[in-house]
Amino acid sequence: MPKTEFLKKYIFIIILALASCIDPYEVTVEEGLQLLTIEGIITDQLGPHNIKLTRSDTYGSVFEGLIRPVAGATVIVRDDTGKVIFLTEDNENRGNYLTPASFSGEVGRSYTLQIQLSDGKVYTSLPEKLSAVPPIDNLSYQVERIPVEGEINEDSGVQFLVDLKDPADENNFYFWKKGESVHVLETRPDLYTEPPPSRAPAPKDCCEVCYKTEKTSNTAIFIAQDDNFNGLSTRLPAGFVLDNGLRFVNTFRIDISQFSISQEAYRFLRLVKQQSELSGSVFDPPPANIRGNMISLDNPDETVLGFFMAAGEVKERIYINGADLDFRQPRKIIADDCRVVEDSSINPPFDWNP
Structure with missing residues (x-):
């Protein structure tokens, strides 16, 4: 066997041996903040009106929107007279909370959405006047x-x-x-x-x-x-x-x-x-997280997305x-x-x- 050909094969074997000793490089991506998002509107028409709660995982500018429903929450709407309306979670669409079908808002009244999650954290909206x-x-x-x-x-x-x-x-x-x-x-x-x-x-x-x-x-x-x-x-x-x-x-x-x-x-x-x-x-x-009218009563600095409307x-x-x-x-x-x-x-x- 010619010397040059022998050297080529020898070098190739060494490269393979070295490659087999290298541990695979594992890429880890830091998980983004799980942001609570509230979507919903109540009107002066008969219900049911829907309030949707989700959490969105964000991974910088590459991955957006691993959306998870937030189930098991207690959700109420309170008007400015103190009247409370309890919402019921939709069992077929978790994270969706419905007012009674007989409920309708009143023009001139102000409404506040209040949420308590299963982990005990409490959120409230600013009052929204129904016009x-x-x-x-x-x-x-x-x-x-x-x-x-x-x-x-x-x-x-x-x-x-x-x-x-x-x-x-x-x-x-x-x-x-x-x-x-x-x-x-x-x-x-x-x-x-x-x-x-x-x-x-x-x-x-x-x-x-x-x-x-x-x-x-x-x-x-x-x-x-x-x-x-x-x-x-x-x-x-x-x-x-x-x-x-x-x-x-x-x-x-x-x-x-x-x-x-x-x-x-x-x-x-x-x-x-x-x-x-x-x-x-x-x-x-870059896309910005637009804060709405929801705040955390446990941590006012927490970013809460979405808007509750009346x-x-x-x-x-x-x-x-x-x-x-x-x-x-x-x-x-x-x-x-x-x-x-x-x-x-x-x-x-x-x-x-x-």
């Missing part, structure tokens, strides 16, 4: 087309607009929230094929038309203050639903709630909105015939029985009335 909300005079919609960078085809969706008459001689702050939506789901069971590896055609006799219920995700926070329209009639954006190629093929229905919130709640939501609308470039400031509420429902939209996404094909789609039924909701 009256003007009615929605009209709920309408328009198509919004959204250019996508680097793509030929645009995204699109439906923007919802409310007309209202703002009360004069007072500062008003508004918040809009989408409720559950229902749409007619059309599928193609006649195109069904067997699972791989066969993929042989196996058309199904049923069913082509279902009613799908869903809670569409929020792409933005819709809020307003009346600095520019105090005492006037105005039209404001109140929600947006993305067209996914299924929702607007036939008939779509959604409820929009309009809330009259406090100035403090408006400021909180505005900060959350500003943070959520950051472009996400490397030059953006608000007047009105709700409007709207039906949209997809054929009336001036632009829609290409229709998506689901080659199966529509009943296999989650939260779908061949029976319409009891109050379906397009």
Whole structure:
């Protein structure tokens, strides 16, 4: 064997021996603070109203949002007359605490949320006054087309607009929230094929038309203050639903709630909105934990996230015939029985009335 070849093999054997003696390097990541987060709103409408308690583990800018429900807490709402409302934990959705269905807040009353965790720690909100909300005079919609960078085809969706008459001689702050939506789901069971590896055609006799219920995700926070329209009639954006190629093929229905919130709640939501609308470039400031109106009675320096709100509420429902939209996404094909789609039924909701 040539000397050079022998040396190469000898060096390789030494490297392998050294590598086998090196202990593996274990990367440990320090666990972040477990921050208590409170989400919830009570209104002057009949309940149940939901207060959600979670803890979020944060790991710097890399890992965000290991969300854990906080179960086993005692949760009450107290008004400024001393009346106490006890909330009951939802056994199917732990960490969610519900007021009685018969409870509704009163306009002019102030409400405080109080929480005692299973470990004995106690938290309270600052008082929130429940203010009256003007009615929605009209709920309408328009198509919004959204250019996508680097793509030929645009995204699109439906923007919802409310007309209202703002009360004069007072500062008003508004918040809009989408409720559950229902749409007619059309599928193609006649195109069904067997699972791989066969993929042989196996058309199904049923069913082509279902009613799908869903809670569409929020792409933005819709809020307003009346600095520019105090005492006037105005039209404001109140929600947006993305067209996914299924929702607007036939008939779509959604409820929009309009809330009259406090100035403090408006400021909180505005900060959350500003943070959520950051472009996400490397030059953006890091996400901040926005403190709300909750404090710890055991440790006032503890950071508690979220905001407890009390608000007047009105709700409007709207039906949209997809054929009336001036632009829609290409229709998506689901080659199966529509009943296999989650939260779908061949029976319409009891109050379906397009």
